[in-house]
Amino acid sequence: MDKICQKLDLLHNCENVIRVPFLVKGRIIAPPEMTKREIEAAFTFEKSEHPGYVKLPGAQILREPMIDRRTMKHSGKYIYQVMPTVLAQDLVEPDTTKLADELYGLSVEAILDYLNTVSRKLMENAGLAKSVLETSRLATELPGSFFDGWATSMATALDRGQAKQMIDAELSLWGKPGSEFLDGWVEVLSKIVPPTTYGVTYPADHPSQSKSLIRAMPTRQLHITAGNEPEVPAVSLLRAILTKSAAVIKLPSGATLAGSMLGIAMATLPDHPITQNISLVYWCGGDDSIENPLFEFGAFDRIVLWGGHDAVADVRARAPYTSIVSFNPRYGVSLIGREAFHEGLEETARRAAADSMIYNQKSCTASLVHYIEASEEQTELYSEALRKVLEEWDHRIPQFLSPHTRGQIKMMKRGKYANASWHVNEREGEFTSGVVVMEGGFDILDHPMCRLVTVRRVDNLGDTLRYLHQGVSTVGVYPESRRLALRDAILARGVSNVFPLGQCERKFAGMPHDGIPVLSHLVDWKNS
Amino acid sequence: LIANKAKRLNAILNQLMKISQSWAFRKGFDSELARDLRHEAILLNHESYIQNIPAYAKLAQEEKCTEKPGIINIKQKLMLPDSIFKSYRQEWLDERDYGCMNQWLSGLHHKPVNMDVRNIKSIDDWITNLKRTGVGVSYSSGTSGCFSFVPRSVEDLDRARTANTCYITPLLAYNTTGTPLMRLLMPMAMGMLSPRKFARLTRQAGIRDFDGAFLGFREGAMGNQRLMEEMAPLFRRSYVLNDTRLDATSLRCSRRGAQNEEDQRLVDVFQADVAGKKGQNYAKMLENINRSTLEGQKVFIFGAPYQFKELCEAATVRNIGHCLKRGSLILFGGGWKSFSGEIMDRQSLVGLLSTIFDTPSDRILEGYSMTEISMLTLRCEAGRFHIPPIIEPVVLDESLSPLEGRDLDGTFGFLDPLAASYPGFLISGDHVRMLDEECACGLVGPALMNIRRAASADVKGCGGVMGSLQA
Numbered sequence: 001m002d003k004i005c006q007k008l009d010l011l012h013n014c015e016n017v018i019r020v021p022f023l024v025k026g027r028i029i030a031p032p033e034m035t036k037r038e039i040e041a042a043f044t045f046e047k048s049e050h051p052g053y054v055k056l057p058g059a060q061i062l063r064e065p066m067i068d069r070r071t072m073k074h075s076g077k078y079i080y081q082v083m084p085t086v087l088a089q090d091l092v093e094p095d096t097t098k099l100a101d102e103l104y105g106l107s108v109e110a111i112l113d114y115l116n117t118v119s120r121k122l123m124e125n126a127g128l129a130k131s132v133l134e135t136s137r138l139a140t141e142l143p144g145s146f147f148d149g150w151a152t153s154m155a156t157a158l159d160r161g162q163a164k165q166m167i168d169a170e171l172s173l174w175g176k177p178g179s180e181f182l183d184g185w186v187e188v189l190s191k192i193v194p195p196t197t198y199g200v201t202y203p204a205d206h207p208s209q210s211k212s213l214i215r216a217m218p219t220r221q222l223h224i225t226a227g228n229e230p231e232v233p234a235v236s237l238l239r240a241i242l243t244k245s246a247a248v249i250k251l252p253s254g255a256t257l258a259g260s261m262l263g264i265a266m267a268t269l270p271d272h273p274i275t276q277n278i279s280l281v282y283w284c285g286g287d288d289s290i291e292n293p294l295f296e297f298g299a300f301d302r303i304v305l306w307g308g309h310d311a312v313a314d315v316r317a318r319a320p321y322t323s324i325v326s327f328n329p330r331y332g333v334s335l336i337g338r339e340a341f342h343e344g345l346e347e348t349a350r351r352a353a354a355d356s357m358i359y360n361q362k363s364c365t366a367s368l369v370h371y372i373e374a375s376e377e378q379t380e381l382y383s384e385a386l387r388k389v390l391e392e393w394d395h396r397i398p399q400f401l402s403p404h405t406r407g408q409i410k411m412m413k414r415g416k417y418a419n420a421s422w423h424v425n426e427r428e429g430e431f432t433s434g435v436v437v438m439e440g441g442f443d444i445l446d447h448p449m450c451r452l453v454t455v456r457r458v459d460n461l462g463d464t465l466r467y468l469h470q471g472v473s474t475v476g477v478y479p480e481s482r483r484l485a486l487r488d489a490i491l492a493r494g495v496s497n498v499f500p501l502g503q504c505e506r507k508f509a510g511m512p513h514d515g516i517p518v519l520s521h522l523v524d525w526k527n528s
Numbered sequence: 529l530i531a532n533k534a535k536r537l538n539a540i541l542n543q544l545m546k547i548s549q550s551w552a553f554r555k556g557f558d559s560e561l562a563r564d565l566r567h568e569a570i571l572l573n574h575e576s577y578i579q580n581i582p583a584y585a586k587l588a589q590e591e592k593c594t595e596k597p598g599i600i601n602i603k604q605k606l607m608l609p610d611s612i613f614k615s616y617r618q619e620w621l622d623e624r625d626y627g628c629m630n631q632w633l634s635g636l637h638h639k640p641v642n643m644d645v646r647n648i649k650s651i652d653d654w655i656t657n658l659k660r661t662g663v664g665v666s667y668s669s670g671t672s673g674c675f676s677f678v679p680r681s682v683e684d685l686d687r688a689r690t691a692n693t694c695y696i697t698p699l700l701a702y703n704t705t706g707t708p709l710m711r712l713l714m715p716m717a718m719g720m721l722s723p724r725k726f727a728r729l730t731r732q733a734g735i736r737d738f739d740g741a742f743l744g745f746r747e748g749a750m751g752n753q754r755l756m757e758e759m760a761p762l763f764r765r766s767y768v769l770n771d772t773r774l775d776a777t778s779l780r781c782s783r784r785g786a787q788n789e790e791d792q793r794l795v796d797v798f799q800a801d802v803a804g805k806k807g808q809n810y811a812k813m814l815e816n817i818n819r820s821t822l823e824g825q826k827v828f829i830f831g832a833p834y835q836f837k838e839l840c841e842a843a844t845v846r847n848i849g850h851c852l853k854r855g856s857l858i859l860f861g862g863g864w865k866s867f868s869g870e871i872m873d874r875q876s877l878v879g880l881l882s883t884i885f886d887t888p889s890d891r892i893l894e895g896y897s898m899t900e901i902s903m904l905t906l907r908c909e910a911g912r913f914h915i916p917p918i919i920e921p922v923v924l925d926e927s928l929s930p931l932e933g934r935d936l937d938g939t940f941g942f943l944d945p946l947a948a949s950y951p952g953f954l955i956s957g958d959h960v961r962m963l964d965e966e967c968a969c970g971l972v973g974p975a976l977m978n979i980r981r982a983a984s985a986d987v988k989g990c991g992g993v994m995g996s997l998q999a
Contacts, residue, residue: 403927407939410928411955414587415609419635440617443672 023263026276064139088293119158169510170519181216216523218244219301226306227252246277295319330473349385351502387423390433470494545723553698562917569945580638603930613676651776668899673783681949688902693727739820740766743831748774810842832862851886861895902946912975
């Protein structure tokens with residue numbers, strides 16, 4: 001990896017300019033040479049609808065404001081990522097026969113070996129990985145330690161045992177492990193229903209004709225990922241690899257560096273069918289010249305979409321005949337029973353805060369609202385305890401708040417939620433974290449997701465059921481007896497996970513995501 | 529002391545109205561004097577808000593800005609988002625708890641609102657009864673159906689009416705509606721008459737050679753609707769698209785869903801009146817317009833862009849000409865985006881209107897305002913909405929800090945000295961570009977361009993409401 005990077009001068013921060021390559025079907029595509037002056041001029045003279053992005057002939061440039069980690073404010077400087085452009089026709093794989101002969105024919109063991117090698121390459125090049133993470137940290141809005149968590153999570157995801165478990169669990173059918181279906185045809189002991197159309201059936205004239213066979217056939221996948229959690233693109237890539245798919249992963253602007261590094265690791269095995277059929281690229285969302293051909297009928301078998309309802313609706317309209325697997329924005333909530341007031345309020349607040357702090361409240365499972373079974377006075381007590389816990393987080397892991405988020409919080413405090421009870425932590429007069437007790441309804445779309453917890457009082461935890469719906473991914477409940485009592489009722493409202501309070505970041509290989517075993521939706525289940 | 533301050537405020541506002549007249553008629557304009565007067569009025573209002581408006585006093589206390597803060601501090605710390613006017617609990621309206629609504633409104637009004645609510649059954653009842661006690665409530669709605677209620681005193685309403693008449697009359701007379709005689713007499717009238725007398729005379733004289741065609745309702749308290757009711761008496765004759773009341777409860781239920789059978793009945797009746805009779809209503813409107821034209825009258829048509837589009841569609845279906853008499857005027861306003869997300873294109877709408885009604889594009893005007901501001905601004909031929917010198921515009925960055933400069937891009941806010949009975953230092957949900965330079969149309973001072981809803985803001989406005997009713 002180091003050799004590739006040195007040879008092509010890639011992923012190296014030179015005066016806050018980084019040359020970021022793409023992996024396009026096994027080939028590393030480097031960006032063109034550009035001086036810093038040319039790059040800065042591009043942002044002065046080129047017109048772009050998207051601030052922070054410019055597309056030039058042969059190059060795309062992302063400009064991100066750098067964050068001073070000491071003050072946790074924008075430093076006034078920028079970091080530039082120079083990337084190559086992409087052509088849709090280079091990404092689509094029309095030769096399905098070739099895929100069937102090569103990529104789709106790989107064994108599960110071969111996939112796991114591949115992952116092992118990529119993982120080893122990353123470890124052997126720890127210096128590069130460290131430097132990429134450090135560069136990423138210059139502009140990421142996530143606190144540094146949250147970003148470091150990504151690296152650990154990536155290492156776990158590439159682990160051979162974990163990967164095998166994902167395949168076996170998520171593609172399991174008929175009581176058989178998923179790897180059997182991914183490896184080839186699996187005979188299932190079925191009772192064939194006689195034909196009803198004409199009442200005529202032709203007898204089997206070969207032993208293979210009387211068998212019922214099922215297979216998990218790989219697909220061609222387009223993954224349009226999101227950047228709320230840095231691991232999202234890596235998760236998408238892993239799913240594509242584990243399903244032996246010819247895939248295009250569109251990286252989000254906040255994860256181009258890490259994505260590109262993964263691409264280089266894969267490119268160390270240039271002739272491997274997986275590398276030859278994966279593309280890790282970036283383009284500015286909404287670029288019709290790229291997206292229209294990719295959304296055309298037949299270009300892909302699956303579109304995996306991480307994004308809002310508008311984005312999903314847009315893609316559905318533009319790719320009406322392609323199967324879409326979508327992960328919509330969701331959020332978590334916490335349900336806290338009145339037992340908390342007898343069994344340790346501070347400890348409960350700590351657990352609840354831990355659930356709110358998942359990826360600094362940006363994760364789809366992070367708790368945004370705490371419902372508490374309490375009197376008004378107790379609610380204020382709990383909110384104050386929670387504020388203190390958040391204050392500790394602020395000291396330990398200060399967060400960056402974008403100017404937009406700061407404005408959003410001011411808007412909330414001075415406007416629609418001016419009458420709510422605010423418990424706020426501040427640094428130099430600026431919000432760092434806080435709790436807002438809402439008596440009336442709260443529009444979740446107003447939530448800024450930046451260490452602000454909405455607390456709502458209820459007379460009975462059961463009353464919270466009316467606030468739960470498919471938009472809620474995860475509910476953390478305290479105490480355990482109440483969790484077990486409410487679990488089915490909560491899940492019946494469309495929620496995907498009900499965990500003990502403080503354990504909502506729980507993940508394991510083969511775990512359903514947003515109510516589905518994802519790998520199972522990424523393959524085509526075939527009969528023979 | 530209070531009486532003296534009120535008197536001083538009144539005197540300043542009168543002076544600002546005179547300055548606005550002169551500015552609008554391009555008769556010279558002392559921008560520094562206007563700024564000083566504006567600032568004095570704003571500081572007087574600040575003192576009054578601190579004493580009388582609890583929501584403002586609370587913010588000032590939190591920001592430690594109760595004593596003479598200075599204009600820059602007001603801009604930095606004491607501007608309230610327009611969402612303050614929807615900071616009530618939706619449950620109160622759902623449960624028809626108008627006692628709580630009164631209490632909430634008291635927090636935003638300069639006098640406690642303690643009207644008897646025992647017989648109040650609906651939002652419209654509440655608004656009607658508030659009016660009887662001297663509180664004029666206008667409302668606007670967003671995609672969510674969460675209404676903003678702005679409580680104005682009778683004096684504020686009257687002052688806003690006077691201020692608008694005082695400056696829009698010379699503005700239009702200068703190059704749009706004025707005859708040579710009018711243009712000759714205008715400076716004299718502006719010089720001799722007080723703003724109040726000028727406005728009264730203008731209203732009395734009216735524009736009797738015009739008939740008014742309003743793409744709205746017979747009555748209602750929503751933004752555009754209020755404006756229609758204000759303007760209607762100026763014309764020889766006026767007619768509306770929907771000869772019914774714009775019912776707030778039905779409107780709210782149609783966005784948020786009916787809570788009970790009674791609500792559902794209201795929504796059904798309302799939708800039947802509006803959506804069910806849509807074709808019929810537009811046909812009647814076109815007949816009225818034709819009749820006015822046949823009678824030799826010019827026609828003034830006012831509505832939201834979405835409605836004009838539908839009017840044009842109706843006219844196309846009828847396949848008969850609708851040439852307006854020369855000099856007729858079309859005015860639209862209320863947002864370009866419908867609640868369903870459809871964005872209207874200004875250029876094509878103007879082209880369509882121009883063709884169908886045989887009206888030159890310079891007779892097709894566009895207004896920009898919002899329920900929370902006292903003034904209406906009109907788009908000039910150079911495509912800018914010039915802000916009359918009464919209003920202090922503010923452009924804020926993402927963190928809500930005021931920006932300085934002559935070419936700014938950000939969230940639009942304003943300090944409205946005409947707002948004495950409710951907090952008038954407000955941040956809108958609109959993103960704008962504001963230029964402060966001499967315009968090709970001859971007007972000077974700050975002007976807005978490229979107005980669009982801020983990314984996170986609710987789609988709002990009369991245009992959206994009308995669109996939603998017809999969905």
